[in-house]
Amino acid sequence: MRQTKMPRQLLIPMIATLAVALGMFLISSASYAIEPRPLCPQCRRFIDSSPTRVHALLEIDGRERSLDVCSVFCLCECLDNRPKAELKHAQILSYNAYLDGQQTYLRARLAYFLYNADGNEEVTAAPFVYAFASREDALAAQQELNGEVLEWNEVLNRCMKLAEEYEAKRPQYQRLKKRKRPESSD
Numbered sequence: 001m002r003q004t005k006m007p008r009q010l011l012i013p014m015i016a017t018l019a020v021a022l023g024m025f026l027i028s029s030a031s032y033a034i035e036p037r038p039l040c041p042q043c044r045r046f047i048d049s050s051p052t053r054v055h056a057l058l059e060i061d062g063r064e065r066s067l068d069v070c071s072v073f074c075l076c077e078c079l080d081n082r083p084k085a086e087l088k089h090a091q092i093l094s095y096n097a098y099l100d101g102q103q104t105y106l107r108a109r110l111a112y113f114l115y116n117a118d119g120n121e122e123v124t125a126a127p128f129v130y131a132f133a134s135r136e137d138a139l140a141a142q143q144e145l146n147g148e149v150l151e152w153n154e155v156l157n158r159c160m161k162l163a164e165e166y167e168a169k170r171p172q173y174q175r176l177k178k179r180k181r182p183e184s185s186d
């Protein structure tokens with residue numbers, strides 16, 4: 001009868017190789033698990049794919065806390081839900097940098113915006129607000145994206161009003177105490 005059994009001296013290295021491969025697979029899966037893509041805390045969209053993402057600094061009870069959200073609207077919802085939070089600083093992704101695959105953020109107070117422009121609700125929350133380094137850049141993009149060219153305080157006021165109206169329609173989030181409008185210093 002022909003010998004079909006694998007020689008024992010080959011079996012042990014094979015099992016060892018399989019064990020090492022399985023270990024490497026588990027380690028690589030685990031590293032994915034501990035580095036999830038950041039989600040917008042307000043709407044659960046992926047922040048790293050939003051063309052309108054915002055990095056903000058809030059002060060709550062004297063302590064500074066950074067906040068990353070997909071959009072100005074989600075920033076305003078966060079502020080509306082946290083009556084004690086003051087907006088200290090906001091930076092918004094430059095839309096032109098985003099188109100080039102870069103991650104350059106603009107200081108909100110110095111940027112120009114296309115407000116309520118065309119966009120994709122799968123990647124960011126409406127109204128779509130794109131940021132530009134100059135008024136000329138905003139006007140150029142307006143040809144394609146529509147919307148209204150505005151400065152930061154007006155964008156913030158309009159989004160805050162929308163967020164307050166949106167939250168007021170949700171009974172579980174209605175509050176007796178109204179927060180004062182955010183004044184960003186930068």
Ligand SMILES: [Zn+2]
Nearest residue numbers: 040043070074
């Ligand atoms: Zn969001």
